[in-house]
Amino acid sequence: MRIDIITIFPDFFSGPFSHSILKRAQENNFVEIHIHDLRPYSTNKQKSVDDYQFGGGSGMVMNIQPIDDCISKLKSERDYDEIIYLTPDSQTLKQETCNKLSSAKNLVLLCGHYKGIDQRIREKLITMEISIGDYVLTGGELAAAVLTDSIVRLIPGAISDETSALSDSFQDNLLSHPIYTRPSEYKGWKVPEVLLSGNPKFIDKWREEKALERTKNIRPDLLK
Numbered sequence: 001m002r003i004d005i006i007t008i009f010p011d012f013f014s015g016p017f018s019h020s021i022l023k024r025a026q027e028n029n030f031v032e033i034h035i036h037d038l039r040p041y042s043t044n045k046q047k048s049v050d051d052y053q054f055g056g057g058s059g060m061v062m063n064i065q066p067i068d069d070c071i072s073k074l075k076s077e078r079d080y081d082e083i084i085y086l087t088p089d090s091q092t093l094k095q096e097t098c099n100k101l102s103s104a105k106n107l108v109l110l111c112g113h114y115k116g117i118d119q120r121i122r123e124k125l126i127t128m129e130i131s132i133g134d135y136v137l138t139g140g141e142l143a144a145a146v147l148t149d150s151i152v153r154l155i156p157g158a159i160s161d162e163t164s165a166l167s168d169s170f171q172d173n174l175l176s177h178p179i180y181t182r183p184s185e186y187k188g189w190k191v192p193e194v195l196l197s198g199n200p201k202f203i204d205k206w207r208e209e210k211a212l213e214r215t216k217n218i219r220p221d222l223l224k
């Protein structure tokens with residue numbers, strides 16, 4: 001998979017992608033992540049990428065031209081499965097979408113800033129819009145990093161223990177069951193007896209029950 005990220009803060013991404021699974025996935029060629037600084041694409045003298053809103057109102061709006069030129073260049077080089085714009089005023093990201101996107105070959109992620117981007121970009125160039133939750137961030141960069149992480153970890157082979165991605169919370173619309181490791185008793189705090197029983201039938205049943213109980217209590221909306 002190849003992911004092209006368009007941003008006005010290219011340095012932002014040196015951190016999130018250079019650790020653990022994301023780092024290894026790149027080293028082992030499961031994914032190539034390319035960061036594109038938007039500003040050099042601007043054709044005006046000041047290299048500006050934003051302007052005032054037609055009709056008045058506070059906040060700057062990102063211009064069409066630099067974004068169009070950057071996306072056009074990328075599209076001339078390869079076909080993209082989706083051109084994704086990260087913005088809070090869109091559909092909330094769900095595991096189902098992560099699963100779908102994890103089988104894509106090429107993706108573009110466009111990080112928004114200021115008030116947002118010119119609506120014509122959304123209508124003419126963007127194929128998919130994603131928000132990562134009902135709250136507002138200062139820009140789309142964190143959201144792009146979240147989306148990238150959620151997709152890359154699902155690429156077969158990217159996680160050494162493949163089954164672990166499949167038993168994640170949300171994969172079957174249930175939160176995960178409680179988990180424990182050694183010691184079996186610490187300061188008198190005990191691990192549930194059934195997990196030490198060695199009986200896989202009992203253990204599976206207990207885990208299913210606990211997952212359902214947790215989901216009912218914390219996220220009843222998932223059970224609808």
Ligand code: 6GU
Binds near residue numbers: 112136139143144
């Ligand atoms: Cl994708 N962008 C911004 N700026 N804020 C957000 C978001 C995205 N998703 C949730 N909040």
